[in-house]
Amino acid sequence: MSLFPKAGGLRRTIRDTIRVFNRNKTSWAGLVLLLFMVSLAVLAPWISPYDPIDQNILERLSPASAEHLLGTDHFGRDILSRILWGARISLSVGTISVLMGMAVGTVLGILAGYKGKYWDYMIMGVMDVFMAIPTLLMGLMVVAVLGPNLVNLTIAIALTVAPRFARIARAPTISIKNRDFVEAGRAMGFSDLRIMAGHIFPNILGELIVMGSLWIATAVRIEASLSFIGLGVKPPTPTWGGMIREGFQNILSDPWISIYPGIFILITVLAFNMLGDGLRDAIDPKLRNS
Template identity: 60%
Template sequence: MGAAVSSSPARPGGLWLAFSKNRLSWVGLALLAIIIIVAIFAPLIAPYDPLEQNIVARLEPPSAEFLLGTDSYGRDVLSRLIYGTRISLTVGFIAILIAMTIGSMIGILAGYVGGVFDQIVMGLLDVMLSFPTLLLGLMIAAMLGASLENLIIAIAITEIAPFARIARAPTISLKQRDFVEAGRALGFGPVRIMGVHILPNMISDVVVMSSLWMASAIRTEASLSFIGLGVPPPTPTWGSMIREGFENILDAWWLAVFPSLAILLTVLALNLLGDALRDAIDPKLRAE
């Protein structure tokens, strides 16, 4: 009774077709794979300890010894950039996973129950959406304090409302479908209908948006770290590295340029991959 309909998650053949039609998606996939590998094997790849200070070599420009130069404490920029990849991917992935789970549950419940409950929930979500993502994240992070856990919570909260809206729209349509009505006729409860019949038929939309919003989460993490509300120093993060580079922009351009490029490449990879996933679940594309 819970057979997938047209909006079911894309099959491997659909993914291959989408990647074949969108050649840039291979670039995104390759970039993301490299970034993930760098994060996993950071201790093996980084040439120096990212926390090791060498005042004698402070603010050294890129050279054979320090490929991306050193910062104002003499720490190797390349090593800090590599370890910063771990922070960005961890924060982005966990925050989006939390937001996707909670937001999808809220959206499905609101869309299925409908009525006054739906109006109240959507009204609260509209209030959250009225705040710019960065401003809302800044407010929450400032209240919770600077730490990795609080940063993840702050970013997750900012992304719950968009996920809830994405999940609600198909739920309203799906709950009128014949296979859902048949489930009710057989005596299935609301929890089973939402979890077994509705969720599998709209999860693909949510997954696609998660890849795109993970890019947004990484940008938000960098922005909060830039203003001092991210992971406390001396832990290397791309946002804190850019802040230090901004303070020394006239004397040490490499401090801000290289972490900015890292953010750019990561966001680009996620967006290109998200486009391919979106094409893979497009019913018109799969019908061709």
Template identity: 45%
Template sequence: MSQPTIHATSPSNVPAKEASGPWRDAWRAFRKNKTAMLGLGIILFFVMIALLAPWIAPYDYKEQELVNRLKPPSAQHWLGTDDLGRDLFSRLIYGARISLWVGFFSVIGSMIAGTILGVLAGFYGKWIDMLISRMFDILLAFPSILLAIAIVAILGPSLQNALYAIAIVNIPTYGRLVRAKVLSLRTEEYITAARAIGMKDSRILITHILPNSLTPIIVQGTLGIAHAIIEAAALGFLGLGAQPPDPEWGKILSDSRQFIQKAPWTVIFPGLSIMLTVLGFNLIGDGLRDVLDPRMKK
């Protein structure tokens, strides 16, 4: 009686299983979102030109040529010149550095402060929660841009003070978001078990609470960068942000508003730069929300 033939499968013929994990799976899902990848491409473009500004810019952004003032776009000046004869293309490239710098670091500052306050309020509750929540309510009682203007007016007009003001007015946004998340997490069974085995509060916060609170912070932080860039442009437009000759996009718009009919390119190109950057961060934020928020998953 013949024995059945057993065919051994070569390991090389077995398809390798792709590594899995929460962040890897999120990245794979994010890559499938075409609008989110478009936003990522826009932001990477502006980040690259900001980093490579000294090598890309054809002129010094501070160089004035009054004989070439308000020249339209040409082969010599791709995006034209402003009222002082400065190359607008070079100023917009260096302006990307300022706007992205303000957006990133103001959001990082407000995220850190808001997360700390939100965790303390949500985890410990009682009078700590009441005190921090009332502070958030006071800050939220004022329109953010008006509060930012008041802070800069007190500290003095400068780009650094504008960054501080934007960070301060956005602290309640992250604080309340984290507080709500912590309130829901502290009643979970694994938190109760951690307390039962004698785990210290500090270790519970670092090991369990913070990692599980990252998702809404990341999504809100991405959207917050776009909002911070708009606020920085608004403060610059009012003369409370970057000071001359720094080429911040809002300041460029402010300096060019009187030439909107005579030289519209001086307003159109910085306005487009702000719009595209904000659009890019909003697309990324929406994509991250769809990927990381369980309620958005099908």
């Protein structure tokens, strides 16, 4: 609740956001693409032409045709159907793991940057150790402790992503904590928590959103590698990353098996990215009100 409500309230916020998006047309493209991807995932059970795990050895490795719009893989499964179903897992694992990693990393990064001294050494020391662990090893460890399933896969990816966000959050925190308004807050008797959450966080959120959109792409890729070595989603459940891996067996003769899911990853990443830039601008009052 705002003390000084602006005329229009929510409607105005939406209008301002639309104006910022209008200035940077690519954010509209990003939004549209992303909504398209999400609706494909949601509607997969109704719009996919075949059962994604139905094998049809007779039609294996057939190129794109009227029956199979994007062809079939080495088990004769319809690639389009697998992509549509795979979108559900890939999009949700990618988004949720990055959001989790972002939340944890940002909290730790701001804490390290704002408190400095021992907090900084301790937190960033641990983060550096985490960052040094290869993603696959991290996956192995998490799965060894918690057991292999989709949730633990998401946690493993979040753990890989978190230290990156700690670093991304820490650097601007250090520069912002030296701005006078933070000092003014202390002079006003604000608690550290209020300064970190209410004053520093909003000022670094823009950067975090942009980086987050980039990392979703990486998360989709990590999910692929972990699934490939059997630490995540088990075959035959389709995921985009898993499909690319499977396609490698026939990459020279029938490259489309890998290329089509690759294109979908590419479009998703692009969509997140374009939208991320727009969101960053939309939360910046300087751009929103001018």
